[in-house]
Amino acid sequence: MRILVQKFGGTSVASPEVRELVLRKIEKAREQGFNPVIVVSAMGRQGAPYATDTLLSVARSVYKGIAARELDQIMYCGEMISAVVMAGTLQAAGMASVMLTGGQAGITTDDNFTDARILKCDPTRILSLLKQGKVPVVCGFQGMTDEGEFTTLGRGGSDTTASALGAALNAEMIEIYTDVDGIMTADPRIVENAKILDCISYGEVCQLAHQGAKVIHPRAVEIAMQKNIPLVVKSTFSDAPGTLITNIAQEDTSEAAVVDRVATGVTYLTNIAQFKVHLDDTMGSDSSFNVFRTMAESDISVDLINVHPGQIMFTITAEHVEQASTKLKQQGYHIEILENCAKVSVVGGGMREVPGVMANFIEALSRNKIAILQTVDSHTSISALVPQSDVGAAVKSLHEKFGLSN
Template sequence: MGIIVQKFGGTSVATSEARELVVEKIKIAVNNNLKPVIVVSAMGRKGECYATDTFIELARKAYRDIASRELDQILYCGEMISAVIMTGTLQAAGLDAIMLTGGQAGIITDNNFNNARILKVDPSRLCNLIKMGKIPVVCGFQGITIDDEFTTLGRGGSDTTAAALGSALDAEMIEIYTDVDGIMTADPRIVSTAKILDCITYGEVCQLAHQGAKVIHPRAVEIAMQKNIPLVVKSTFSNEPGTLITSITKEDTTDTYVADRVATGVTFISNIAQIKINLHDSLNNIASFNIFKSMADNGISVDLINVHPGQIMFTIAEDLADKATAQLQEFGCDVHTTLDCAKVSVVGGGINGVPGVMASFIEALSINDIPILQTVDSHTSISVLIKKSFVQSAVTALHEKFNLSC
């Protein structure tokens, strides 16, 4: 009997009706002679009583700049409430479930409160419980330091918990349950013809996640990839098979063109500002170093970096634009800031080495009169910066151009 890790997101555990559906998913695993380990997120989403954002708002009403250590103490509560309620629901259904915090499940982290990194996982307690025939229900998003301090893993941390436990336990499969039927080629709210992918590689889904698709946390994928443990993203609310994430695409998938496809999906990130700096200093390398070091020293992450003789361009989160501009002006830089931008990306493992991909990308935008402010590409993605008002047109045009509805 193999181990399966099943992670259930906030919407999956938010109501009694949803939790009954969770019970059915777990029973299916048990009936298939698998030993389930359950990971749960906090119940519901922003605005709901026990959601993570609700606890953040509650703490910050006391003090806007409350220390990150203290914030983690209250953030711990969301998953603990969820895990207790889910454990009780399983027990009521006749399943021998037991609730564990992240620390009790053996997740040891550094002390970077609110965004801790996992240092190691000690699965010994989980293994003993599984041998006893119990079903552990583990609080996602949590860890503990070697000094017994509570920590949280940052947004998407429950996915990371599931992957870390799956890796430590040598699980046969990690299932990520959410409120969608799988990973789609684009946001269906923008592209009505977007379709669910049957199969996708670790690398492709990591790129989609990094480029803005809210499908699964890239850290979770990277952890599962280390031991080549398959992940499946599927819905709690349907019986659809979902999307398989693995190192290679399976030959028996109904996604028959998957091995030869150039593009996997189109995604976007909004609320971006472009910073353009004109350099008058002949020592471009020194100027570039000082500029990027100043951004790092001020906690400003940069993206879409283009460095040319006499000019540097990069993007940052729009809410940091004033801070970045002021810092650069202190250096005497000639700074031009463009707000209301978005990054639109086409992601695919087949992009590398295929002639004409960039031409197709640019053509799709040009014929729709979408001005391009900046471009950057890699082996698995092509991204452009455009004004935010063009996002829907750009995503739709690129989805059609790369035949992602087929």
């Protein structure tokens, strides 16, 4: 049985006209001999009546501190409405279709409400429906605990649902449909000549996603990578081929040459604050460890970490500045805080052991008089902390320097 998982985002199911485009994608898959499994997100974006953010605002209008478990119960509704409507659209076109919640589709999670992790995915019910010639329409973003509690998988969770089902079903491919033609070398709102990537590796797209690119959830990529199932990011609104995400080093095609490029894309994160924590000899040998332990116990994620004798530097998101500052001062640390920062990153699987990559990165920013506040690098990415007011110029200069417009 040839199985294809097709995930459609909120803008792809938001209106009858767009759902007709989705119907055509599903019909085409069936004509090509596939047994499609459909995953849908909630309809529309914030402000639309059934969008996730709209439902959240309804719950929080009663009490801003409403418990995570109760938030999951209302967020569950968005995908259920979307899946029922999509299943009805298929039935109206003469296609046998069955709507399933995440739990009914076999997705079992832990009980970390609003950000649950998938523990197992039992494909039995979906396989039974496929053998009957039916098209399952599964609510993305959802799971269920062993105790029968509804859970959601966090932002981007519908991508994760699609990959989990794809892995469990041994699908030939997972298609992620959105409102863009594929993954781009940079944010087109900043870089006008940003290009669609034909092919990208699992590792590269994970880095892009972690560093701020809103292309696909990294958890979804990691799940697909475990079984080496290709993903394709493409548009509901066009017939463009999209961007293939795979282990391109193993692909025996002309696209294999793509690994020779040094950089794949440039991305960014905003609303970041830099913390400088000053240490002195009176604080003891555990002072560095205690700084990060304090952050961990406060559920504050840190990034861009540099540890030096007498000083630690790291970054956090702006929303945690007050909490982090209070906690560290209570521990007796002297801190400096620089707000209104952004992190810009160049990502590329080809930069490993290539001389001059860091020099080019620094030159691109320096020649445009962009202050570099901090840097960090790995085998597949280089990042710098810059003033948030310079983020657009930084992205443009790096995109040009690394030849991504060519």
